[in-house]
């Protein structure tokens with residue numbers, strides 16, 4: 215039992231024995247479950263914060279206590295605004311993610327497969343990768359206008375690089391012996407990429423997609439800072455301009471939840487493809 | 499069936515791997531290639547598989563010159579090289595995607611029965627033992643019905659019992675369709691147990707040192723006198739190929755002359 219708990223701690227997941235014990239309903243087991251442990255710190259912080267505000271130790275105006283933040287959140291949710299902001303932001307991330315993923319996968323596969331392509335495009339892309347994301351904003355606005363296109367483009371750029379790098383790097387490190395199996399069965403070009411290279415890099419590819427998605431959520435904020443009238447990024451700017459820190463913190467919380475949620479969705483959606491992998495345990 | 503004609507192979511780094519190598523394998527013949535490590539056995543098979551090209555000379559299968567992998571030639575490597583993301587059925591059927599699904603399935607199932615792994619269709623490669631994985635690898639090569647099957651030390655990573663098992667399994671599979679087999683091995687017993695002819699190679703650069711025909715009836719038993727007699731001949735040739743006979747002679751000469 216003690217050992218099972220230890221294992222559970224080490225891998226951040228309940229070991230089977232620990233899970234069984236919890237099903238038995240021990241209070242100690244509930245108190246040490248990952249969910250409870252994970253929530254302990256933020257809840258404690260919130261309580262201290264709330265108490266400090268109640269005792270007048272902090273400025274309620276600049277540092278609204280959790281109760282105010284949740285009230286703001288509920289108000290935004292109740293009048294439907296919040297859902298609209300969430301929806302538009304998620305939609306932008308989703309479209310940018312899909313475009314960035316497709317482009318990153320195609321270019322990465324071409325560069326990984328063909329040395330000529332790699333020598334041709336990689337130096338340029340590595341150079342572009344070094345450009346800070348915000349630097350693209352004025353250019354994209356000039357080229358694509360201040361509406362959806364420029365925002366989606368910026369997010370796609372953010373997603374593109376980790377996916378491109380992941381696909382290219384992993385293809386280069388695929389075991390030559392496995393590639394030879396493909397050659398023996400007379401695969402080459404796209405067929406070799408599809409039937410050998412892509413499956414071989416799949417675990418690393420999924421990690422790259424998760425990194426890309428994370429950057430997508432980062433870049434959507436940058437995108438929505440540039441003249442959006444809707445979206446969670448807009449809520450941030452609006453909160454700053456109108457002096458509503460509760461709205462800013464509420465938006466940050468929503469970002470955290472959405473980021474974690476979409477990552478978990480991605481992990482769940484890709485898990486069936488990794489059944490073959492020994493001991494695959496997504497850090498979800 | 500499989501013909502090597504005046505092969506030279508010099509790798510880009512300058513290693514002279516094969517020289518003046520000519521060899522012909524008849525249809526349905528089993529030829530074992532033995533020789534010290536580094537004498538070009540794997541290189542020979544890679545040329546036949548179309549995975550590499552000779553520097554000069556030609557490899558041909560039934561008058562088709564081999565320069566790239568060819569459907570008539572299958573190969574089994576020392577490691578099973580199964581694709582870990584495909585189950586056993588997916589691995590065996592990997593080269594059959596041009597066939598209708600039903601036919602592919604039927605061939606895969608039949609192959610699994612032949613290699614004694616009926617019911618393992620949906621097992622993952624990581625769930626197989628070394629011997630089972632190598633059986634799957636052999637099945638993957640054979641379901642494509644090659645006329646020539648190349649095997650590069652296919653059993654050398656297995657324990658003695660599993661190896662004996664697989665040697666018999668290989669013979670049984672060969673019986674079913676009688677492809678030409680080129681079996682590289684460093685196990686003299688294995689060569690004599692399986693082959694119609696043993697080709698002993700000599701290193702630096704690799705070439706044929708000696709060919710020994712094996713006319714023993716099958717099944718063969720390694721304790722039979724005739725088996726042992728041939729084994730001695732092959733071992734003797736092997737020593738000769740490595741210059742050991744010469745070395746031994748000169749060591750003795752030194753001892754005789756020296757007397758310090």
Ligand SMILES: Nc1ncnc2c1ncn2[C@@H]1O[C@H](COP(=O)(O)OP(=O)(O)O)[C@@H](O)[C@H]1O
Pocket residue numbers: 509510511513514515533534535536537538539540541542
């Ligand atoms: N890709 C390669 N590049 C350079 N040298 C090689 C390569 N493959 C094999 N060799 C060399 O060619 C010789 C024959 O190798 P190999 O065919 O693997 O021998 P064997 O299979 O009989 O042990 C060795 O000296 C080896 O180092």
Ligand SMILES: [Mg+2]
Pocket residue numbers: 539540541650
């Ligand atoms: Mg070898």
